[in-house]
Amino acid sequence: MLALSKTITSKLLLTAAVALAAVAAISPASAQGRLEARYVASLAGIPIGSGRWVVEIADTHYAAEVNGSTTGLLHAFTGGEGSTIARGTLNAGRPASSIYAATISTSKKTEQVNLTTSNGDVKDFKVDPPPDADPERVARFFDQAGALGIDGITVSPGYAYERAPDQAHFLTRARTKQLFRDIFRRGRGARAWSFSQSGLFLDFLAGNQEYRCTPWGNPTRNVFGWQRPCYLLGEGYASSFRQLMEETDWDAYGTGNYEKCADCMVHSGYEATAVQDAVRHPLKALSVSFRGVRTEGAMAQEISLKRQRPASYVFSGHVQQKLAEIRITQARAEEPAAP
Numbered sequence: 001m002l003a004l005s006k007t008i009t010s011k012l013l014l015t016a017a018v019a020l021a022a023v024a025a026i027s028p029a030s031a032q033g034r035l036e037a038r039y040v041a042s043l044a045g046i047p048i049g050s051g052r053w054v055v056e057i058a059d060t061h062y063a064a065e066v067n068g069s070t071t072g073l074l075h076a077f078t079g080g081e082g083s084t085i086a087r088g089t090l091n092a093g094r095p096a097s098s099i100y101a102a103t104i105s106t107s108k109k110t111e112q113v114n115l116t117t118s119n120g121d122v123k124d125f126k127v128d129p130p131p132d133a134d135p136e137r138v139a140r141f142f143d144q145a146g147a148l149g150i151d152g153i154t155v156s157p158g159y160a161y162e163r164a165p166d167q168a169h170f171l172t173r174a175r176t177k178q179l180f181r182d183i184f185r186r187g188r189g190a191r192a193w194s195f196s197q198s199g200l201f202l203d204f205l206a207g208n209q210e211y212r213c214t215p216w217g218n219p220t221r222n223v224f225g226w227q228r229p230c231y232l233l234g235e236g237y238a239s240s241f242r243q244l245m246e247e248t249d250w251d252a253y254g255t256g257n258y259e260k261c262a263d264c265m266v267h268s269g270y271e272a273t274a275v276q277d278a279v280r281h282p283l284k285a286l287s288v289s290f291r292g293v294r295t296e297g298a299m300a301q302e303i304s305l306k307r308q309r310p311a312s313y314v315f316s317g318h319v320q321q322k323l324a325e326i327r328i329t330q331a332r333a334e335e336p337a338a339p
């Protein structure tokens with residue numbers, strides 16, 4: 001199996017493997033001609049797609065085409081039937097570069113997946129239309145994670161934070177809560193799956209808790225220092241943990257306080273709040289654990305955004321300043337020592 005970039009998502013890994021596994025399985029000694037066979041593609045032994053592959057191999061390039069269905073773990077991401085075409089170059093009988101295009105259809109929609117790899121790294125990936133939040137798909141993924149023996153799922157809703165390259169396809173808080181209700185309903189109020197997060201955080205995601213963010217709950221440190229206020233927002237850096245904790249105006253952040261936080265329900269700020277609530281109200285936490293997350297009925301009141309302060313776009317300025325400081329420090333270190 002090809003080794004693909006670790007920086008890409010599991011979805012990419014799996015999608016790439018469908019097309020490439022068939023090619024990678026052909027030994028260099030027989031790397032000429034045309035192969036037509038029913039093929040079940042797999043990734044580390046996990047079936048991800050099946051169909052009738054037609055593979056044409058020459059000395060330096062190959063072309064493969066399959067009509068079939070996604071299975072196993074890949075089915076959790078892109079369920080359906082479709083056709084896949086892969087073309088690329090070969091080096092010692094193994095794919096060096098590939099262009100992969102799949103059209104996968106279900107009764108509801110058709111997705112076009114395009115993927116380019118080079119020497120095992122994914123260079124470009126696009127799904128059209130962009131994947132929307134589909135509760136059935138997420139629930140299937142949780143089922144598959146359990147079937148694989150994964151004993152702790154960490155889940156968090158995305159939102160259009162400042163540095164997110166695609167601002168158009170993230171969820172608002174209202175859509176996030178409904179989505180999680182629709183997901184958890186498919187798994188006995190989330191009890192069907194094993195999460196590594198607190199039950200009250202899951203309950204919050206389903207709109208049953210009115211929590212305020214605890215921005216310092218998951219401190220972030222990077223090459224510039226301790227990032228204020230959290231890993232999603234970069235609004236300055238502290239040189240020590242004490243300085244971060246004591247000199248950051250924490251009340252200036254969080255949903256209702258700051259425009260950039262308006263749609264955030266991310267674990268980095270809200271899991272800490274849920275844990276504090278569980279310590280203060282253990283019976284409430286136990287109740288959610290035993291009964292599951294409530295997926296019907298009224299939701300908790302939403303935080304008003306009327307008094308939030310407007311967004312301040314300071315991230316790039318802080319990064320430039322830190323980079324300048326690093327360059328000055330490096331230049332000083334490289335100066336020859338005085339005789």
Ligand code: SF4
Binds near residue numbers: 214230253269
């Ligand atoms: S709400 Fe909290 S965790 Fe979310 S972006 Fe704002 S400070 Fe960060």
